[in-house]
Amino acid sequence: MAVDGNTNPVVRCGNPECNVAIDSKCMEGIADPPSCPHYGKALVVVEASDGEAIKAVAPGVRLPHADALSATEAELVLRAKDSNLVALVGPHDAGKTSLIAAVYELFQLGPIGQYQFGGSATLHAFEKTAHDARSESRRNDPHTERTKLGELTFYHLDLVSADGPPRRCALFANRAGEDYMDTQTNQDLAKGYPELPRSDTLTVLVDGEKLLLSAERHLARRDALLTLRALVEAGVTRRWQRLALVLTKVDAVRSAEKGAPEALQFFENLATSMSTEYGSHFVEFKTFPVAASPKSTKAVRGEGVAALLDFWLKAPARNEHATTVPTPRPAARAFGRLRVIESEVMP
Template identity: 45%
Template sequence: MAEANQDVPEAVTCSNPACRVAQTGKCVEGLGLSDCSHYGRRPDDTADALTEEEEAPQVEGIQIAGADTLTPEEASQLLRAGSARVIAVIGPSDAGKTSLIASLYDLYQGGQVAGTEYARSRTLHAFERTCHDARAACRRGTPHSNRTPLGEVRFYHLDLGGGPAADGLALIIGDRAGEDYRNATDDCSTVGGFQEVRRADSITVLVDGERLLNSGKRHNARSDTLLILRALVDGGAIESGQRLALVLTKLDAVLASESGNRAEAFFTSILDKVHETFGDYFSEISDFRVAASPKNDQARRGSGVAELLSFWLQPRPPVVTVPRAVPEFERAYARLIVIEG
């Protein structure tokens, strides 16, 4: 042991508190004393152990774009960037709005939809989160989708190409809680903040097929549909040239029920009433039937969604304006002379 300590200086220090080099003459890490960065330092020198030359290089952070739903400001940036279609999907709670949005994304996993191809999305995480509970991986007995929370509208985004999307088209789908639309029927002044409706090329109103199967609920379903549309019109949210899709959801439940024919007939009566009451406010009104997330084998997942997508991709027709009559006298002074004369 004496031979091992001959080369050890009298004042032996090490900044590693676990090291016993003063007693053993050996580095606790098994290094030579000249190779150990802690040897010869006091414990309180640890913070100063690295010189400016020895400091680890600072790596600049890379900002990775998020993939959650978009804010209205972020959606506006997409609108300014190129061709786009804005879709407002409206309906009371549990009408199937979130399921419809999720099923469209899921259909693109299998290839083309309505002649278009998926290019990219800025809301991939939001789509995946929305789709998860409707897939087998979630281990649920029946498909399920979480409700949209109350509050500010958020947007889903898909970039599409080919077919009716031509060289590229952004599809921007507004998602707002059904309670927000329902509350607007009590106070139509609130629709002034519904940006997704005012900026929409197509407005899609959902009618819950399961409610139409129930004789005690079907009249309320019709009332909800008409009251929501009335609130949007009276609140000034409907713009000239917008197109309206009236969609019967949960088609699988309708097809499986003995009351299915009655539900279909009642949906047709709602469509007729919408045409009669609001036909002058929209450039086109079309009806669709979808099974976005079926709970039985009466319809495949996403039935009718491709047809609805084709409707969404159509451009808004040009706004027809009535030419303003040109006054006989263009200058107010000339008109004033005539009046006084």
């Protein structure tokens, strides 16, 4: 409560939207306004540069949701900041979400390589993703929530590098693996995935556990090569993009009593085939073995993530190719390949 110039008591509220001072009614519907936690508290007022009083955000303010970003929200980030967009492609349970969560978890312990945590607009999303892999979740085995079919979201990090620009933004696209696998039989689906042509690094994930079984490893190879082929033929990849082939769950490979050498050699052969067939479609190609959330002592948590993060955050090659004039492709139909012949007009 306050006092006006005529020494009359004036009721006030810390919530700028409340009119209790005018009609004595609490906007929260509380029958006894003095019991409201905002009742009687001062409303902060800030003087604007032109002298006009501006109401400051007070109790009851709506904070950013801090959940995963939509495609529209991610686009606003890309326009506002120096950003690197990463698309992670792989079948269900290959470890996409676990890899994203591992990046966030490692920043809880300190810098990752040359990068330090500089902020995030999706902290709640990171926390929800990482929770089930922690001991606090009381799960017997680390677990990550499955991404919903047809849904595209983005995780955001602001990073500070000691050797590079003052601050750089990383956006990680998150889509269900089944959506990407479906492009093998319907390439047109890929044209509706906006994260693919816009990504600076296309990251293809191969499940290390699948490579331990002879019956499964050939399916893993097929999924990796056929999916990448579908994306290239659908025209959603760009020559300025970087391509990363990631072997996930490397700790499981090392822990296997048999099959580990064959699995690692199979991955090397897959990398060679991918480089030979599709390397020319990308500005750079590199492989990374990682252990995002190891279940054994054969790898430390986040092994390989620092090298992968460094690759993801390289200066975007799209800036170097911005002025390149693309070579026109020949028309698919014969009619489109006909040349126009100019003739003189008869008098």
